[in-house]
Every structure is written in C-alpha cells, then in structure tokens.
Amino acid sequence: MTHVSQPVAVVTGASKGLGRALAGALAARGWRLVLDARNPGRLAEELPSAVVLAGDVTDPAHRADVAAAVRALGRLDLLVNNASDLGPSPLPALADHPLEALRRVYETDVLAPVALTQALLPLLRATSGTVVNVSSDAAVEAYPYWGGYGSAKAALDQVTAVLAAEEPELAAYAVDPGDMRTDLHQAAFPGEDISDRPEPEAVVPGFLRLLDTRPPSGRYRAAELLRAEVPA
Ligand SMILES: NC(=O)c1ccc[n+]([C@@H]2O[C@H](COP(=O)([O-])OP(=O)(O)OC[C@H]3O[C@@H](n4cnc5c(N)ncnc54)[C@H](OP(=O)(O)O)[C@@H]3O)[C@@H](O)[C@H]2O)c1
Numbered sequence: 001m002t003h004v005s006q007p008v009a010v011v012t013g014a015s016k017g018l019g020r021a022l023a024g025a026l027a028a029r030g031w032r033l034v035l036d037a038r039n040p041g042r043l044a045e046e047l048p049s050a051v052v053l054a055g056d057v058t059d060p061a062h063r064a065d066v067a068a069a070v071r072a073l074g075r076l077d078l079l080v081n082n083a084s085d086l087g088p089s090p091l092p093a094l095a096d097h098p099l100e101a102l103r104r105v106y107e108t109d110v111l112a113p114v115a116l117t118q119a120l121l122p123l124l125r126a127t128s129g130t131v132v133n134v135s136s137d138a139a140v141e142a143y144p145y146w147g148g149y150g151s152a153k154a155a156l157d158q159v160t161a162v163l164a165a166e167e168p169e170l171a172a173y174a175v176d177p178g179d180m181r182t183d184l185h186q187a188a189f190p191g192e193d194i195s196d197r198p199e200p201e202a203v204v205p206g207f208l209r210l211l212d213t214r215p216p217s218g219r220y221r222a223a224e225l226l227r228a229e230v231p232a
Pocket residue numbers: 012013014015016017018019036037038039040055056057058081082083084085108134135136137176177178179180181182183184185200
C-alpha cells in the first residue's frame with residue numbers, strides 16, 4: 001500500500017551498478033521510485049513498486065516522461081543523477097578523444113543532470129529536497145586518459161556547488177562513490193581483473209547516511225561517509 005506521504009526519489013541509470021543498488025535500498029525503506037535506463041531489463045519485475053521508464057537521459061522527451069511520472073506521484077524528495085557515459089573504451093588521451101564521443105559524455109554527465117534538475121526543481125523546492133549528483137575522483141585528479149569523463153564530472157561538481165548556492169533550501173551533493181565492480185569500471189579497465197573492487201552495494205550505506213544526516217551541501221566521498229567522518 002503506497003501513501004502520498006511516502007518519500008519519492010528519481011534515480012537515473014538504475015538497471016545495474018550503483019543505481020540499481022541504491023534503488024533497491026530505497027525501495028526497501030519504503031520510498032516510491034521513478035527509475036530509468038535505456039535498457040531496464042527486469043528492473044520493473046525486480047522492484048514492482050517502482051515506476052520504470054525505458055529511455056535515455058539525453059532525450060528531452062524521455063526527461064519529460066520522467067518529470068510527468070514524478071508529478072503523478074505528487075511529490076519529489078530526492079533526485080539522484082547517476083546515469084553516466086564513460087566515453088570510449090579503452091579511454092583515449094585528450095589528444096585523440098573523438099569529439100562526438102566527448103559531446104555524448106558531456107550530454108549524459110552534465111547537460112542531462114542539469115536538465116532534469118531544471119524540470120524537477122519546483123517539486124524539489126516544495127519538499128526542501130535533495131539532489132545527489134554522482135561524481136568521481138576523476139573530477140579532481142588529473143589521471144592521464146580520464147580527461148573527457150573527468151572534465152565532465154568536474155563540471156557536474158561545479159553545477160552541484162552553484163545549485164547549492166542558488167537553492168539554499170535544497171541539499172545538493174556531489175558524491176564520489178569510489179571504485180566499484182561495475183560494467184562502467186570494467187570498460188575503464190578493459191581486460192583487467194577488477195574483482196578486488198567493492199560491489200556497489202558496499203557504498204550504498206554511505207549514500208543512505210547522507211540522506212539520514214543531511215550534512216551541509218557539498219562534495220563528499222562515499223568512503224568518508226561510510227567511516228561516518230562527515231558531521232551532520
Ligand atoms: N564504477 C566505478 O568505479 C565508479 C567510480 C566513480 C564514479 N562512478 C559513477 O557511478 C555512477 C554509476 O556508475 P556504475 O559504475 O554503477 O555504472 P554501470 O554499472 O555501468 O551502470 C550505469 C547505469 O546507467 C544507465 N545509463 C547509462 N547511460 C544512460 C543514459 N544515457 N540514459 C539512461 N540511463 C543510462 C545504465 O543502463 P543502460 O545502459 O541500460 O542505459 C546503467 O543502469 C556513474 O555516475 C559513474 O560515473 C563509478
């Protein structure tokens with residue numbers, strides 16, 4: 001039985017990896033969810049209480065569908081911009097980065113989160129809601145070959161910081177989840193054994209701590225959230 005007072009979250013890119021793990025944890029807490037992925041697979045059967053929309057976050061019509069689904073639920077407490085494009089695999093040096101691929105990275109990792117935030121801001125303001133933009137250490141470290149994806153995540157970090165300054169009633173977080181054993185991570189390290197990286201489920205408690213304690217808006221690393229080093 002759902003109730004209009006139950007909190008509502010949008011999680012983009014929820015078919016696998018971190019987005020799937022986070023969606024499962026929020027559903028288990030009774031959140032109502034609007035989820036997407038280009039190929040959601042069995043997500044709707046796995047999380048039957050969620051609204052699952054197949055689509056690409058870079059597609060304005062799909063984003064309008066997401067916003068309409070949220071409006072139908074009557075409120076929005078949390079937007080998690082998690083869907084991400086890494087760019088070509090193996091990762092190219094900036095000298096060789098195909099510009100069409102770079103445009104696609106920026107469209108997915110920067111413009112789509114901004115556009116979804118714009119579409120959902122009235123609902124987020126109404127609940128003094130939370131925006132979580134999933135970042136990366138590549139946003140702040142100058143790793144060779146990570147210049148396309150890393151610069152997009154750096155832009156997303158700054159978008160988050162300015163959003164926090166412009167919308168002080170919201171909580172706006174850029175969160176670096178750290179390395180996780182996912183398809184995106186495998187694409188960044190093709191052919192490498194990544195089995196020593198933690199499963200995405202391992203970092204979810206850090207994200208939940210953020211929601212539970214609502215520290216000041218800012219940039220956080222899941223590792224410090226997991227160690228409870230962030231003051232509430
Ligand atoms: N894994 C790591 O080590 C790591 C480290 C730092 C940061 N991150 C960040 O963590 C977040 C989650 O990554 P992950 O590792 O969990 O990746 P993942 O396992 O590859 O999952 C990515 C999810 O996003 C969806 N997606 C990708 N492009 C999309 C689009 N254009 N529209 C809608 N959905 C889209 C994918 O589904 P479809 O393909 O079906 O669309 C999938 O559900 C990303 O923001 C990533 O940058 C990851």
